[in-house]
Amino acid sequence: MHINSQSRQRQIVRGAASLFRRRGYQQVSLKELATEVGITAPALYKHFSGKSEILHAALSWGLSEVLEAIAQANAAQVSFHESLADLTEAAIEHRDLWILIHRDLRNLDETAQAEVRRQLREIRLAIREILATEQPAASRDELDVRARAVIACMAAPAEYPQKSTGTALVRNIAAAAANVSTVGYRTDRPPRGRMPILQPFQPRVSRREQILASAADLFAQRGYDAVGVTDIGGAVGISGPSVYSHFETKIEILETLMRRAVGWIEFDRALVFAESSDPCEIFSLWVHRYAQMATSNRALFVIYTDEIPNLPDNERRWVERSHQDYFHSWVSLVGEVTALKDSEANAMASCALSVINDLSGSTKAHVHSDFVTILANIAVDLVVPVGS
Incomplete structure (x- = not known):
């Protein structure tokens, strides 16, 4: 069956994202990556100039699809809670990208890093804007923290193993995101919250x-x-x-x-x-x-x-x-x-x-x-x- 160039690129990017996540970007060679997606290394070079370009594509395409899910929710004029299922599904579909952003973004050049950060900022600002229309009394700082927390919830399945899949997983993560989208700024500490925190290093010792x-x-x-x-x-x-x-x-x-x-x-x-x-x-x-x-x-x-x-x-x-x-x-x-x-x-x-x-x-x-x-x-x- 003929696979067009864009479909092949998507196949390479998805395979690379999974491999980078499991093994670490620096540990993966282009030869291993080509084997992972079922092509030869020379064939891989027909689509990408190198490993960093593949990483950039994995991050950029994944974030673009999350942004598209937000745009569709805005176009449908539904409430934030109503849009959470679609937004969460898009985020989980590209779960590898959240780990790669956190861990491997530094492997890209400055221009590519800036582009990925711009997309992340767009996602955060878009969520913040939706929250602002529903929570007019909230301060900008509160809305910003809630938007960041919503994104962190959607990244959770990339960081921790889950006991649900499919629609059940989407429902569970969306429920957490719904909770965190309305939390307030509480500054009260637990009764024993002043127990001293252990210091992991003692440089004066040796x-x-x-x-x-x-x-x-x-x-x-x-x-x-x-x-x-x-x-x-x-x-x-x-x-x-x-x-x-x-x-x-x-x-x-x-x-x-x-x-x-x-x-x-x-x-x-x-x-x-x-x-x-x-x-x-x-x-x-x-x-x-x-x-x-x-x-x-x-x-x-x-x-x-x-x-x-x-x-x-x-x-x-x-x-x-x-x-x-x-x-x-x-x-x-x-x-x-x-x-x-x-x-x-x-x-x-x-x-x-x-x-x-x-x-x-x-x-x-x-x-x-x-x-x-x-x-x-x-x-x-x-x-x-x-x-x-």
């Missing part, structure tokens, strides 16, 4: 700690592959080869950082559960502490969520199991505080985590004194709306 802290910042800013041992050494005032007095390889530094992140997050979970036996109180406190950790130690948090594909297989599987265990704890607790079905609790938990993961990296998280508390309350209210 040179090894200095190296870990500096490597975390560099990996988070540039990505693991773009950082050399010389860069890490320079950041702590030593030569590159001197780093090897503390770590045998660069990958050992990443492995140590990942295990530090896992231990840091899991120990904090244990502290929260030791504070109370009431599921609602535990949930509120855990959400607040998770939001605080995601904001106050952003570099290690980014590594924990983004750099898994760069780990050796055994280490990667270990970290993935840790991710799964941590997420399942959230799902279980959400089920306790809401009495939702397992698949619905799974979707709600994934959306709450996705909202914190995404918005904790925003500018507001660093300039608004109460934003971490506001963000945590948004995630709590997403799962258990005020007054429910």
